[in-house]
Amino acid sequence: MEFIFYFGDVFTPINFGLLLLGTIGGLILGATPGLSPTMAVALLIPFTFQLEAAQGLILLGAAYTSTVAGGAVSAILLKIPGAPANIATTLDGHTMAKNGQGAKALQLSFLASAVGGVFGVLLLIFLTPVLAKWALAFGPSHLFWLAILGVTVIGTLDSKSVVKGLLSGCIGLWLATIGFDDIMGAQRFIFHPALGGGINIIAALIGLFAIPQVITMFAKGRVASGAEVIEVQKHSVVDAMKELMRNKRAMGIGTITGSIIGLIPGVGGQIAGLVAYDQSKKFSPDRDKFGTGHPEGVIAAEAANNAMVGPSLVPLLTLSIPGSPTAAVLLGGLLIHGIFPGTDLFDNHPDVAWTFINSMLIGQILMCIFGLYVAGMAAKVARVPQSIMAAIVLGLAVFGSYSVQSSMGDVYVMASLGVMMYFLERFGFSAAPLVLGLILGPIAEANFIQGSMIANATDGLTPYFFGGTLNIFLIAVVILSVLYSGYMELRSRRYTSKEEIIA
Amino acid sequence: MSDLSLPRIQHIAASGVVAAVGIWVTYVSYTQQPSEAFLFPRLIATIFVVLAIWTFIKACLGWTKVGNGITTRQFTNLLPGLVVALIYIFWAAKGLGFYTATSIAFFILLSLYDPAPHAAIKSWVKRAIVTACFMVVMYLLFATLLKVYTPREIFF
Numbered sequence: 001m002e003f004i005f006y007f008g009d010v011f012t013p014i015n016f017g018l019l020l021l022g023t024i025g026g027l028i029l030g031a032t033p034g035l036s037p038t039m040a041v042a043l044l045i046p047f048t049f050q051l052e053a054a055q056g057l058i059l060l061g062a063a064y065t066s067t068v069a070g071g072a073v074s075a076i077l078l079k080i081p082g083a084p085a086n087i088a089t090t091l092d093g094h095t096m097a098k099n100g101q102g103a104k105a106l107q108l109s110f111l112a113s114a115v116g117g118v119f120g121v122l123l124l125i126f127l128t129p130v131l132a133k134w135a136l137a138f139g140p141s142h143l144f145w146l147a148i149l150g151v152t153v154i155g156t157l158d159s160k161s162v163v164k165g166l167l168s169g170c171i172g173l174w175l176a177t178i179g180f181d182d183i184m185g186a187q188r189f190i191f192h193p194a195l196g197g198g199i200n201i202i203a204a205l206i207g208l209f210a211i212p213q214v215i216t217m218f219a220k221g222r223v224a225s226g227a228e229v230i231e232v233q234k235h236s237v238v239d240a241m242k243e244l245m246r247n248k249r250a251m252g253i254g255t256i257t258g259s260i261i262g263l264i265p266g267v268g269g270q271i272a273g274l275v276a277y278d279q280s281k282k283f284s285p286d287r288d289k290f291g292t293g294h295p296e297g298v299i300a301a302e303a304a305n306n307a308m309v310g311p312s313l314v315p316l317l318t319l320s321i322p323g324s325p326t327a328a329v330l331l332g333g334l335l336i337h338g339i340f341p342g343t344d345l346f347d348n349h350p351d352v353a354w355t356f357i358n359s360m361l362i363g364q365i366l367m368c369i370f371g372l373y374v375a376g377m378a379a380k381v382a383r384v385p386q387s388i389m390a391a392i393v394l395g396l397a398v399f400g401s402y403s404v405q406s407s408m409g410d411v412y413v414m415a416s417l418g419v420m421m422y423f424l425e426r427f428g429f430s431a432a433p434l435v436l437g438l439i440l441g442p443i444a445e446a447n448f449i450q451g452s453m454i455a456n457a458t459d460g461l462t463p464y465f466f467g468g469t470l471n472i473f474l475i476a477v478v479i480l481s482v483l484y485s486g487y488m489e490l491r492s493r494r495y496t497s498k499e500e501i502i503a
Numbered sequence: 504m505s506d507l508s509l510p511r512i513q514h515i516a517a518s519g520v521v522a523a524v525g526i527w528v529t530y531v532s533y534t535q536q537p538s539e540a541f542l543f544p545r546l547i548a549t550i551f552v553v554l555a556i557w558t559f560i561k562a563c564l565g566w567t568k569v570g571n572g573i574t575t576r577q578f579t580n581l582l583p584g585l586v587v588a589l590i591y592i593f594w595a596a597k598g599l600g601f602y603t604a605t606s607i608a609f610f611i612l613l614s615l616y617d618p619a620p621h622a623a624i625k626s627w628v629k630r631a632i633v634t635a636c637f638m639v640v641m642y643l644l645f646a647t648l649l650k651v652y653t654p655r656e657i658f659f
Contacts, residue, residue: 050649161569163554163561167521170551174528177544186540189531218584219577222618387616388633391609394588398596398605399641403651408597415592419585427517428570445543452542 003125006354009054010362018055019359022062023366027374029063030070030082032389037067037083038326039209043393045202045333046400053337053349057356060333062363064326065117065309069367070374072109072302077102085305088273092290092297099293107240107372108295109302114368115244116255116303120310121361123259127311128357131318132346138319140451141465145474147444150321152478153264155433156485164428166482171429172437173444175199175417183449194409201332203401203410204417204438208431209325210397211418217390237372243295250280250296254303262308263315276304310360317341317353320443325432328439510572514562518555525555587611601653602638610634 009015022044029040041060048056071082076093089109096105138146151173155165178189179198190196244251257276280300281290290297313330315321320341322328331341337352339345345353401414421431455464465471529548532541561567587608595604610630619626645651 047644047649163558164569167551167554167558170547170554171521171524173547174544174551177547181540184537184540186535186537188535188540188544189528214588215581215585218581218616219573221576221580222616385617387613387618390584390616391612392637394591394612395605395609395637395641398592399601399645399651399653402596402601402653403645403649406652408654411592411596415589419589423517423573424521426570426573427514428567429521448543448546 002129002350003354003358006351007358009351009355010058010359015055015058015355015359018051018059019062019363019366020370022059023066023363024370024374026063026066027070027073027367027371030067031073032082032384035067035082035213035389035393036209037064037071037085038324038329039213039393040067041326041329041333042202042205042209043396043400045205045329045336046403048333049336049403053334053339054352054355056333056337057330057352058359060330061356061360062366064330065306065360065363066367066371068305068309069110069113069117069302069371072113072298073106073371073374076105076109076298085273085308086301088277088301088305089298091277091301092292092294093301095291095293096295096298101235101293103235104240104243104295105298107235107237108244108298110368110371111240111244112251112254112299112303113306113371114364115251116258116305116307117309117364117367118361119255120259120262120307121357121364122310123263124310124313124317124360125357127314128317128353129346131314132343135319135342138470140447140454141468142470142474143320144444144447144451144465145471145478146319146321147440147447149474149478149481150315150440151433151436151444153481154324154436155430156481160430160489161428162482162485162489165430165433165485168424168429168431169433169437172434172439173441174437175204175434176438176441177445182446192412194407194412197409199413199417199438200401200404200407200410201439202336202404203414205329205332205435206397206401207414207416207418208421208435209329210393211415212422212425212431214390214394214397215419215422217386220386223386244299247296247299249283250300251303253280253283254300255307257300258304258307259311261304262311272304272308273301276300306364317345317357322436322439325435328432328435331439511562511565511567513572514567514570515559518559518562518567522552522555522559525552528552583615584612587615597654600655602642602655605641606634606638609637 010019026037026040029035030037041064044060044063048059051059068083068085071086072089072093073082075081075086075089076097079090079094081087081090093105093109096102151169152166155169156162174189176199178195180186180196181188254276257279258272261272261275277290277297277300280296281287284290284296286294286296312324312327316327316331318341320331322331334341334345339349339352397414397418398411401410402408404410421429421434424434425431451464452461455461458464459467466475525548528544529552532544532548535541558567591604591608595608598604599607613630613633614621614627617626617630619629621627645653
């Protein structure tokens with residue numbers, strides 16, 4: 001119950017102001033198609049340099065939470081999901097809006113998001129300290145395998161191709177080794193002076209998430225958004241609450257499904273929303289109404305995609321393993337303040353950890369309150385031409401990456417990685433495992449070297465890295481995740497066929 | 504290989520570049536000294552090169568199932584914007600000064616991709632106003648609030 005002692009810290013004028021700013025800004029950014037939560041959080045990191053660690057994390061956490069919820073606005077009013085997590089919301093939400101129930105759909109989506117989100121953050125509050133204590137038992141070999149697990153799971157589950165996902169992870173792990181070796185001081189892969197200090201994580205995150213979006217907008221050419229915003233009629237919030245209470249089953253399915261999926265690294269909000277929608281449909285007596293503007297569809301999808309936000313941070317805050325690309329960006333936000341997640345965070349910086357987590361709890365409620373008022377404005381922002389969005393994101397990316405260390409080298413790295421990532425994505429590679437490799441690379445290497453030294457002084461490398469219950473368990477999970485994803489890839493044939501590629 | 508279509512050629516080229524990088528990384532990891540500093544890179548490079556060559560072979564055989572490549576239309580659409588962005592980042596930002604270069608790049612990008620008709624004076628005025636507003640916000644955010652001192656070189 002330690003978190004209760006730090007509740008007051010959320011309500012200091014600066015902290016609460018940042019929470020409001022992050023929530024309202026996140027709702028607007030989330031409603032903008034093409035601006036993913038990960039990219040929004042990455043672009044915000046440079047603005048946290050001058051803030052204290054807890055303040056920076058409050059801003060980033062609020063933006064993360066509300067961009068996921070804000071994506072529902074454009075999903076409902078424009079039929080364009082603001083983020084992949086809102087795809088399932090579009091199925092019934094937009095039909096409701098077309099039937100003159102836009103306000104009701106928005107109210108249900110924000111209320112369901114808040115309930116799911118609060119449950120998810122409570123799970124984060126109660127699971128994190130227990131797991132953080134458990135993490136104390138982890139030695140270098142376990143931490144090495146955990147880092148590899150983080151890259152492998154995201155590489156296999158988050159990618160359309162297992163091989164390309166793993167290859168993306170390897171590219172990220174290699175990029176992390178560029179620069180001077182920490183132990184010997186040797187130069188590694190420095191083929192340009194800009195890489196002398198290694199690849200700056202923040203600049204890399206901005207480049208990898210923002211620049212491909214900018215180029216994607218360029219690739220569409222001179223096109224108007226063409227999106228028609230549906231006018232929202234007034235609807236009583238009390239009635240929406242009653243409707244939510246009548247749909248407890250969908251609410252429960254969405255919340256539980258989202259929370260469980262959030263705990264699994266690499267699965268993400270898109271899957272959470274779709275699985276919850278599907279399960280809710282299966283268990284509903286009105287399953288035939290799904291897809292025709294049924295409130296249960298909106299409730300299940302939105303409860304799930306916000307319920308996964310809190311649990312997705314559990315592996316990050318306990319084991320330093322980001323469970324999602326956005327969590328990886330938040331890790332970057334922690335590292336720039338010299339704070340490492342895990343036991344260090346809860347033992348040495350409990351004020352930072354608990355103020356951040358508590359702010360996410362309060363943020364869910366603020367998001368619900370402001371969501372309803374900001375929705376109309378956010379929908380207008382969603383109509384901003386892509387040409388303007390592309391130019392704004394490009395400008396922010398350049399200024400943001402420069403401001404990290406006042407170095408043009410970081411800007412060059414940001415741009416090079418971004419352009420490279422755009423082309424790699426066109427050929428089936430994925431940014432998420434690459435980012436995870438880049439972030440977890442130093443953790444994996446440090447523990448590999450430390451473990452090798454211990455192993456050489458004791459039993460040898462093989463027994464040290466491949467012996468012991470925990471090592472075997474982690475290796476088994478790595479192998480199983482690869483085999484499972486490979487099996488699913490072959491079985492479901494869910495990807496573009498060879499004929500389609502060649503055509 | 505006579506049925507090589509554009510996406511397949513693109514897949515071969517893309518995976519070929521990745522494989523070449525993998526081979527280079529592996530070569531450097533196994534040949535550079537001190538070898539202790541390259542212990543972890545060797546581990547990564549070995550897996551990297553195996554997966555990269557596998558991907559390249561699959562692309563050559565036409566077995567690639569993921570990734571639709573870039574169509575000629577997409578490429579011609581993105582090329583002007585990409586060229587402007589690269590000139591802005593790799594030359595103009597440092598050479599002209601951040602704010603000047605950003606204003607010019609922003610205005611050019613709007614002009615290139617804004618669907619509003621080029622013949623209408625109103626659309627040019629709108630682009631100029633949007634550019635000016637954006638620069639004011641950027642200046643307030645970065646120069647005033649965050650105190651970031653950007654290169655100013657020839658101009659502001």
